[in-house]
Amino acid sequence: MDYVKPDQVVGSMVQSGAAKAALGVKDALLRGFLGGAILAFATTLAYTAAAQTKLPLIGALVFPIGFVIIILLGLELVTGSFALIPLAVLEKKATVRSMLANFFWVILGHLLGSAVYAALFYAAVTNFGHIQDQNVIQTIIKTAETKTNGYAALGYDGLAAVFAKAVLCNWMVTLGAVMAMTAQSTSGKILAMWLPILTFFAQGFEHAVVNMFVIPAGMMYGANVTLGGWWLWNQLPVLLGNFAGGLIFTGLFLYYTHSQKKKSSAAEPAASAVPGKVELLAAPAAHRR
Template sequence: MDYAKPADVVAAMIDASVKKLALAPRDILIRGALSGALLGAATTLALTAVVTTGQPIVGALIFPVSLVMIVLLNLELVTGSFAVVPLARLEGKASWGAVISNWSWVFVANLIGSVVFGVLIAISLTNMGRAEIAGVAARIVAVAEAKTIANAALGTAGMVSVFVKAILCNWLVCLGVVMGMTSTSTVGKIAAVWLPIFLFFALGFEHAVVNMFVIPTGMLLGAKVSLSDWWLWNQIPVTLGNIVGGFLFTGLALYVTYKPARESSEADAVVIQAAAE
C-alpha cells in the first residue's frame, strides 16, 4: 500500500517546509519560473478546450496537468508555499522573516515565468501581431478583462468577491499539493492532486499565479486593462486571499489536528531535571 496517513502527511509537510526554506535564491528562481510557465501552458490549454468544445468543464478536467508536473518535479509554487512553508515557524525551526522572504522569492519567480510564457504564447497566437485576435487569444482577453475591470465596476463588492474567491481557490489548491503527499507512487500522486485542482478551476475561483499569466497576456493581446487595474483589482487581493485560504484552511488546519507529538529526548530530560533542581 502506498497510502500515507494524514499524520504522516503533516510530518512530510513540516519536512518540506524546512527544505524549502533552505533553498538558495537561484534554485527558487529557477523552480518558481518553471512553475509559472507550466501554469500558463495549462491555462492556455484549458481555455483552448473551452473555446473548442464550448464546455468549461472540459477545461477544468484538463487544467490539473500543470499542478501534477509541479508536484512531481518538486518545483516552487507560491500558493502551495502559503500552506506549507509556515509550518517550520510553527515548529520553532524558522522565523517569520524567513517565511516571508521565501514567499517573496517564489512570488517573483512565478511572476517571471508567467510573464515570459505569456509573451511567448502571445507571439505564437498572433504570428507576432500579424494575425487577428480570435479563438483562444480572444478568450484570454475576455478573461483578463473579467478579472479586473469587471471587478472595478462593482467597487467594494468586486473587491470582496475576488478576495473570497481567492480564499476558496487556495484552500483547494493547497489540498491538491498536500494530497500529493498521501501517495508514494506516481499514479497515486497524479490522482490525488487532480481532484481538488479540478474543483477549483471548475468553480471559477481566483489563483494568484494563474492570474500572473492570464492578465498580462490579455493586456499584450489588447485587453483594456491597465497595470493598476491588474494589481489593485486582482493581483493584490487575490494574493492576500490565497494566503488566508492556503495557510488557515489547509496548512494550519491540518497541522493543528495532525501535528506530530513532540518526544522528549534524553538530552531534553536532563535539561528539565536540571531546571527543576
C-alpha cells in the same frame, strides 16, 4: 502500502515547508520561473480545450496537468507554499524572514516565467500578430478585463468577492499539494492531486499564479486593463486571500488535528495518570493487610 496516513502527511508538510524556506535565491527564482510558465501552459491548454469542445468543464479536467508537472518535478508554486512554510515556522524549522524571502523570490519567478510564456504563446498562435481573431487570445483578453474591471465596477463588494474566491481557490490548491503526500506511487500522487485542482478551476475561483499570467498577458494582447487596476482589484487581494485560505483551512487545520507532536503531548498526561490510579487502588489493599 501506497497510502500515507494523515499524521505522517502533516510531518511531510512541515519538512517540505522547511526545505522550501531554505532554498537559495537562485533555486527559488528558477523554480518559481518554471512553475509560473508551466501553469501558464496549463491555463492556455484549458482555454483551448474549452473553446474546442464548447464545454468549460473539459478545460477544468485538463488544467491539473500543469500542477502535476510542478509537484512531481519539485518546482515552486507560492500558493502551495502558503500552507507549508508557515508550519515550518510554527515548528521553529524556518524563520519568518526566510518564509517572506521565499515568497518574494518565487513570486518574482512566477511573474517572469508567465511573461516569457505569454510573449512566446502570442507569437506562436497569432504568427507574430498576423492572426487577430484567435479564440484563445480573445478569451485571455476578456478574462483579464473581467478579473479586474469587473470587480472594480462593484467597488468594495468587488474586493470582498475577489478575496472570497481567492480563499476558496487556495483551500483547494493547497489540498492538492498536500494530497500528493498521501501516496507513495506516482500514479497515486497524480490522482490525488487532480481532484482538488479540478474542483477550484471548474468553479472559476481566483488563483494568484494563474492571474500572474492571464492578466498581464491580456494587457500585452490589448486588454483595457491598467497596471494599477491589475494589482489593486485582483493581484493583491488574491494573494492575500490565497494566503489566508491555504494557511488556515489546509495548513493550520490539518496541523492541529493530525500533528504527531500535539498527540504525543496530549498522551503524556494520560499516561502519567495511570500509575496514580494504581497507587490509589493499592493503598486500601495495603491498609487491609
